[in-house]
Amino acid sequence: xxxxxxxxxxxxxxxxxxxxxxxxxxxxxxxxxxxxxxxxxxxxxxxxxxxxxxxxxxxxxxxxxxxxxxxxxxxxxxxxxxxxxxxxxxxxxxxxxxxxxxxxxxxxxxxxxxxxxxxxxxxxxxxxxxxxxxxxxxxxxxxxxxxxxxxxxxxxxxxxxxxxxxxxxxxxxxxxxxxxxxxxxxxxxxxxxxxxxxxxxxxxxxxxxxxxxxxxxxxxxxxxxxxxxxxxxxxxxxxxxxxxxxxxxxxxxxxxxxxxxxxxxxxxxxxxxxxxxxxxxxxxxxxxxxxxxxxxxxxxxxxxxxxxxxxxxxxxxxxxxxxxxxxxxxxxxxxxxxxxxxxxxxxxxxxxxxxxxxxxxxxxxxxxxxxxxxxxxxxxxxxxxxxxxxxxxxxxxxxxxxxxxxxxxxxxxxxxxxxxx
Numbered sequence: 244x245x246x247x248x249x250x251x252x253x254x255x256x257x258x259x260x261x262x263x264x265x266x267x268x269x270x271x272x273x274x275x276x277x278x279x280x281x282x283x284x285x286x287x288x289x290x291x292x293x294x295x296x297x298x299x300x301x302x303x304x305x306x307x308x309x310x311x312x313x314x315x316x317x318x319x320x321x322x323x324x325x326x327x328x329x330x331x332x333x334x335x336x337x338x339x340x341x342x343x344x345x346x347x348x349x350x351x352x353x354x355x356x357x358x359x360x361x362x363x364x365x366x367x368x369x370x371x372x373x374x375x376x377x378x379x380x381x382x383x384x385x386x387x388x389x390x391x392x393x394x395x396x397x398x399x400x401x402x403x404x405x406x407x408x409x410x411x412x413x414x415x416x417x418x419x420x421x422x423x424x425x426x427x428x429x430x431x432x433x434x435x436x437x438x439x440x441x442x443x444x445x446x447x448x449x450x451x452x453x454x455x456x457x458x459x460x461x462x463x464x465x466x467x468x469x470x471x472x473x474x475x476x477x478x479x480x481x482x483x484x485x486x487x488x489x490x491x492x493x494x495x496x497x498x499x500x501x502x503x504x505x506x507x508x509x510x511x512x513x514x515x516x517x518x519x520x521x522x523x524x525x526x527x528x529x530x531x532x533x534x535x536x537x538x539x540x541x542x543x544x545x546x547x548x549x550x551x552x553x554x555x556x557x558x559x560x561x562x563x564x565x566x567x568x569x570x571x572x573x574x575x576x577x578x579x580x581x582x583x584x585x586x587x588x589x590x591x592x593x594x595x596x597x598x599x600x601x602x603x604x605x606x607x608x609x610x611x612x613x614x615x616x617x618x619x620x621x622x623x624x625x626x627x628x629x630x631x632x633x634x635x636x637x638x639x640x641x642x643x644x645x646x647x648x649x650x651x652x653x654x655x656x657x658x659x660x661x662x663x664x
């Protein structure tokens with residue numbers, strides 16, 4: 244018997260069932276035909292329910308939204324038409340090329356959980372060269388991504404530093420607060436490090452292997468915000484997941500509580516009390532297990548006095564309240580942070596910069612830092628980047644700082660130039 248005849252007798256679906264990778268069969272028109280058990284487990288779906296659906300409703304990858312960048316006939320250039328003849332099983336050998344091909348993306352499971360995958364799109368031809376179906380091969384990258392995120396979080400955690408009593412207090416109570424599921428309320432001016440502190444809380448918690456989802460509210464219509472936070476039931480099979488569903492058993496961080504309308508604040512109160520949210524367009528609540536962290540750069544008492552913050556929400560959030568003081572209120576941290584960031588950026592840029600010249604140091608310690616730690620960090624990054632010497636001089640600081648150089652520093656600089664002349 245010829246090898247081609249032997250291949251024709253193979254039960255292809257049984258072969259796919261034995262493979263550890265998730266594999267689906269998709270028609271050239273983009274219709275979902277079949278998947279093996281590994282695919283069904285990864286996407287958390289029932290095979291029978293998704294057969295015959297458009298593949299974009301099953302995969303729900305960001306590639307689908309972008310117009311199927313993999314070139315599926317339904318959304319890209321149509322490469323062929325269905326054919327009822329021999330399906331060319333010999334082309335299954337292309338699966339062996341998985342290690343060399345594929346696109347890293349994500350899919351949204353039936354339980355509204357985002358999973359990072361490598362998606363490989365393999366055309367299968369008949370004996371005439373016409374594509375009869377595609378093999379979509381999914382490789383779960385979640386363990387790798389979780390490791391990358393953990394390493395990133397550990398690196399960020401090292402950036403939450405300070406030697407002042409206020410920062411030492413925060414760093415002391417941080418591990419205990421991270422070990423609980425208590426909602427956390429972060430306050431402090433812009434640039435004090437609220438976003439970094441929220442990520443550090445997540446990284447130190449038992450939820451560190453789950454998603455950290457951040458939403459910057461800003462000025463947006465109330466209905467749009469409701470859909471962003473809680474999801475909505477639309478025309479797609481599973482609807483649109485909200486940030487609560489995306490966070491899963493991880494952490495949801497709302498970076499500016501002051502911009503949230505009162506009606507949405509009431510929905511947050513219900514979540515804190517009952518642990519449920521309701522998608523827009525539905526009446527049945529959905530239980531979610533995310534931890535909530537919120538932040539604001541305004542004073543909560545002023546927001547309540549203005550009617551912009553519900554007291555009921557504030558008192559529920561205030562159980563775990565951390566206030567990050569402005570840098571001008573903890574000037575003892577300035578010298579420490581200057582050296583800390585200088586060492587970081589010198590290592591990153593592979594520079595031999597080791598410190599600051601006296602005139603530059605006086606200028607930096609006299610500055611009031613309205614942008615707080617973020618501004619200081621950006622100043623040091625710029626200085627290390629442009630400085631060709633071992634010590635950062637005044638001339639390597641951002642121009643706006645030089646306009647406000649203290650008179651005594653200017654005199655010192657002029658005296659040095661006189662001696663050099």
